[in-house]
Amino acid sequence: GAVVSQHPSRVICKSGTSVKIECRSLDFQATTMFWYRQFPKKSLMLMATSNEGSKATYEQGVEKDKFLINHASLTLSTLTVTSAHPEDSSFYICSAPTSGRIYNEQFFGPGTRLTVL
Amino acid sequence: GNSVTQMEGPVTLSEEAFLTINCTYTATGYPSLFWYVQYPGEGLQLLLKATKADDKGSNKGFEATYRKETTSFHLEKGSVQVSDSAVYFCALSTTDSWGKLQFGAGTQVVVTP
Numbered sequence: 388g389a390v391v392s393q394h395p396s397r398v399i400c401k402s403g404t405s406v407k408i409e410c411r412s413l414d415f416q417a418t419t420m421f422w423y424r425q426f427p428k429k430s431l432m433l434m435a436t437s438n439e440g441s442k443a444t445y446e447q448g449v450e451k452d453k454f455l456i457n458h459a460s461l462t463l464s465t466l467t468v469t470s471a472h473p474e475d476s477s478f479y480i481c482s483a484p485t486s487g488r489i490y491n492e493q494f495f496g497p498g499t500r501l502t503v504l
Numbered sequence: 505g506n507s508v509t510q511m512e513g514p515v516t517l518s519e520e521a522f523l524t525i526n527c528t529y530t531a532t533g534y535p536s537l538f539w540y541v542q543y544p545g546e547g548l549q550l551l552l553k554a555t556k557a558d559d560k561g562s563n564k565g566f567e568a569t570y571r572k573e574t575t576s577f578h579l580e581k582g583s584v585q586v587s588d589s590a591v592y593f594c595a596l597s598t599t600d601s602w603g604k605l606q607f608g609a610g611t612q613v614v615v616t617p
Contacts, residue, residue, distance in 0.1 A: 393547075421604065430593065430609045431548075480547060482605075493605060495540075497547035 389415045389485050393496035400471055401504055408466045408499045410437075410481030416461035417483035421493070422454075425478040437464040437481075471503040506531045510594045510608035517584055517615050525579040525611045527568075527594035535596040537561075537570055537577040538605070542591045551579075551592070589615045 390413040400406050410420055418439045423431040435445040435456050443456035453475075455467040468475050478500050482493040510527040517523060529535065539551040539561070552561030557572035568579045577594060594608040 391547075428610075428612075430607045431605075433604060433606075436604070482548075492538075492550060492553065494550075495548040 389413075389483075389494040391481065391483050391494045391496040393479075393481055393499050395499060396497065397500040397502070399502045399504065402472050403470055405467055405469045406471055406501060408468070408479055408481075408501075410464045410466070410483070410496050412462045412483045412494075415483075415485050417464075417485075418461060420458065420464040420481055420483045422456065422464075422466050423480045423482065425480055425498070427478075431480060434466075437466075439464075468501065471501070473503045476501055476503045506535070506596060506598060506606045508594050508596055508606055508608035510592075510611055512609065513591075513612040515611060515613045517613065519586055519615055519617055520583045521615075523579070523581045523584045523588070523613065525592055525594075525613070527577045527579065527608060529575050529577065529594075529596050531575075531596055531598055531606075533598040535598045537568070538595045538597075539566070539568055539577070539579050540593040540595060540607075542593065542610075544590070548593065584613075584615045586615045586617055589613060 392411045394409045420437040422434045425431045434449045435443045437456045437458040439458040445451045458464045480498045482495045484493045536555045538553045540548040541551045552563040554561040554570035560569045566581045591610045591612045593610045595605045
């Protein structure tokens with residue numbers, strides 16, 4: 388199946404710093420990628436849809452100035468958590484649907500564990 | 505709006521026991537239904553899917569049937585193994601939300617030897 392990678396797998400940062408998380412589709416092109424946030428023992432919450440060549444669309448309640456998304460190419464989307472605070476600590480997961488699939492199958496990255504001290 | 509409701513866990517079972525995880529949904533349009541599995545420390549993997557009513561998805565001994573009349577997509581496995589210990593997520597997407605998945609809360613399954 389298709390492979391999606393994320394980097395880094397885990398990051399620890401100080402409060403007030405910014406952190407960039409990369410999501411790459413390794414063997415297919417993805418015009419769209421999705422960013423999710425997963426709290427401990429909770430479900431995944433869709434944060435935003437990353438669109439290659441255009442602005443990301445954010446779900447209600449997600450601060451777009453806090454979570455900057457850039458879809459730089461057909462294989463790369465980045466999520467930057469700006470001025471991170473401890474409440475931003477979470478597991479961030481990206482996914483990408485493969486084109487041409489009628490059932491909208493998505494492939495997920497392994498996730499990035501962010502800890503803000 | 506769309507929503508997915510699945511039974512709360514954790515579900516603890518002995519090896520070779522029968523597993524059922526209930527999942528019901530509400531959706532606009534014609535949803536596709538999915539079960540994803542998340543093993544400890546790993547990302548989500550698609551376990552099985554069904555795209556229309558009465559379809560049965562199956563994989564690795566797991567099965568789920570798309571029941572439109574009861575808006576359900578219950579996951580079953582006849583004989584679980586310790587390696588099936590994971591968190592299972594029911595999810596849907598609709599024709600008017602291409603790619604966007606609505607997840608249930610997840611059900612943790614613990615299989616003991």
